[in-house]
Amino acid sequence: MGRYVLRRLLQLIPVFIGTTFLIYWLVWSLPxxxxxxxxxxxxxxxxxxxxxxxxxxxxxxxxxxxxxxxxxxxxxxFGITFSGISVGDRIATAYPNTIRLALVALAIEAVIGISAGILTGLRGRGFLDNLVLVTTLFLISLPVFVTGFVLQIVLGFELGWIKTTVSESPAPWGQLIVPGFVLGSLSMAYVTRLTRSSIAENRRSDYVRTAVAKGLPQSRVVGVHLLRNSAIPVITFLGTDLGSLMGGAIITEGIFNIKGIGNLVYRGILSKEGVIVTGVVTLLVMVYLLSNLIVDMLYAVLDPRIRYD
Structure with missing residues (x-):
């Protein structure tokens, strides 16, 4: 495992240089x-x-x-802006809010999406399965900004259950639940469908039938044998989705007035501050690369047949 991690870290170096150079060239070569x-x-x-x-x-x-x-x-x-403001200080101020929002969204999509996928995958076709499929299709079809505005109006203005904006820095965890749900709603639908199809497919596998024939309890068959092997594609999606959530938080942060890096990138684009855009996107590249490395190492934990020698 140690040699594999070292080899992967060395492989990340040319990938990081290539992606960051492409980003830098695209930002600073614009007419x-x-x-x-x-x-x-x-x-x-x-x-x-x-x-x-x-x-x-x-x-x-x-x-x-x-x-x-x-x-x-x-x-x-990370450089300074044309007005002399440190980009590192701007990122340090905005980054905690975005990472909190992304972690809340990731937790929501993992808990709700995996739970719904397991229930529908184990039960098979029926009312619950159809309800989950229709709901996830609805979330996939609905743009994120529509979901955000609807929840903001209904839960904030009409019912008064939440604050319509999150202006504190760092933002409290409790105020990020609804924005996190909005940010992770699309991914949550994909996680549900991915878990459902993976569970349904692996239920017919030989190792599951063998475990049942050996007389193992249903909880052990599902929890140890079925879920661990079915979780590999889901973990892959969740690991790569962390960077997507951070980079795609511009709309959600704008709706709920969250002072995060999405808002920072948007203002940098409007003011043509290429150094801000480059710095934030470079940081997101590092998040993508490290999350992919962690996901690859989790494969061996979930599936004992996978060994990194």
């Missing part, structure tokens, strides 16, 4: 004036443009700019 609107309605003075160009290495080739950016990033420096 347009990066200083447009930075000096109000009037064009920026040439002296200011020249000074900012030299300060942010905008006159260098993209490869050289990327190399200098990565050297600073390895030292923990």
């Amino acid at each position: 347009g004036d990066p200083f447009a609107g930075k000096c109000g309605d009037r064009p920026c003075p040439e002296a200011f443009v020249a000074a900012m160009t030299a300060k942010f290495n905008l006159g260098d080739p993209v490869v050289v700019q990327y190399g200098k950016y990565m050297m600073n990033l390895l030292q923990g420096d």
